Amino acid sequence: MDKIIMLGTGHGFTFDLYNTCFILKNENKNLLVDTGGGAEIIRRLEQAGYKLSDIHDVFISHCHTDHLLGLMWIFKRLGSMYARQGYLGTFNIYCNEEVANSINKMYSLVLPSVLANAIKENVKIHILQDNEVVKLAGYDIKFFDLQPRGNMLYGFETILKNNKKFIFLGDETCNPKLYDRIKDADYIMHEAFCLDAEEPIFKAYEKHHSTVKSVCQEMNKLNIKNLILYHTEDTHKENKKELYKQEAKMGHFLFRVGKFTYCQ
Numbered sequence: 212m213d214k215i216i217m218l219g220t221g222h223g224f225t226f227d228l229y230n231t232c233f234i235l236k237n238e239n240k241n242l243l244v245d246t247g248g249g250a251e252i253i254r255r256l257e258q259a260g261y262k263l264s265d266i267h268d269v270f271i272s273h274c275h276t277d278h279l280l281g282l283m284w285i286f287k288r289l290g291s292m293y294a295r296q297g298y299l300g301t302f303n304i305y306c307n308e309e310v311a312n313s314i315n316k317m318y319s320l321v322l323p324s325v326l327a328n329a330i331k332e333n334v335k336i337h338i339l340q341d342n343e344v345v346k347l348a349g350y351d352i353k354f355f356d357l358q359p360r361g362n363m364l365y366g367f368e369t370i371l372k373n374n375k376k377f378i379f380l381g382d383e384t385c386n387p388k389l390y391d392r393i394k395d396a397d398y399i400m401h402e403a404f405c406l407d408a409e410e411p412i413f414k415a416y417e418k419h420h421s422t423v424k425s426v427c428q429e430m431n432k433l434n435i436k437n438l439i440l441y442h443t444e445d446t447h448k449e450n451k452k453e454l455y456k457q458e459a460k461m462g463h464f465l466f467r468v469g470k471f472t473y474c475q
């Protein structure tokens with residue numbers, strides 16, 4: 212069965228929510244998508260019932276702090292696991308060229324040499340090309356360039372085991388150049404920085420992000436069947452789901468809740 216396990220839903224500078232990252236799960240096969248920005252990734256995995264040894268494939272969408280730096284903490288744990296044979300097999304990272312360059316420059320500077328050496332020996336970085344298909348977690352995953360305004364940003368699309376089309380769109384407002392590609396999809400994962408009513412406070416648009424209402428309106432026009440929103444600000448602890456649902460309806464989108472494991 213297909214499952215999405217959210218490990219964090221926060222934007223790039225949240226403290227109460229961990230930064231956005233999740234596991235795409237198919238039976239006992241897992242693809243970790245992004246790693247958040249800190250050591251919290253290790254705890255989030257454990258809270259969701261995962262050991263690091265359950266994860267062998269990671270996709271990093273882009274090189275921003277809140278998606279990439281958790282990987283350095285994974286490397287720290289992984290390096291010591293490799294050193295004492297606590298992790299078997301290769302740890303694979305799939306990413307665009309810019310992310311690969313960032314990882315390669317960074318890890319040897321921030322890790323003790325014994326751990327950095329273990330990472331160098333055992334971690335394989337696969338640099339993705341636009342529209343490259345890789346079989347991961349039992350899915351044919353087609354990675355593609357989201358044509359962002361800033362750093363290189365890749366998303367992916369796949370057909371789930373239930374034959375539904377699933378698309379992950381990273382953490383920028385979807386570029387209209389991609390509309391033909393994504394229209395009629397069954398599931399879209401799209402960022403929503405804040406409520407539209409609070410845009411003047413959080414200033415989503417100037418950061419190339421969306422509000423709940425704005426993304427719902429666009430996705431509704433594109434006949435998207437289910438929308439999964441993430442990468443949000445961290446206020447409204449008590450009633451965020453309700454408030455976001457209400458605004459999604461204002462965007463004429465029927466917001467479905469409860470199909471996915473939701474782990475704040």
Ligand SMILES: [Zn+2]
Pocket residue numbers: 222223275277278382442
């Ligand atoms: Zn982000």
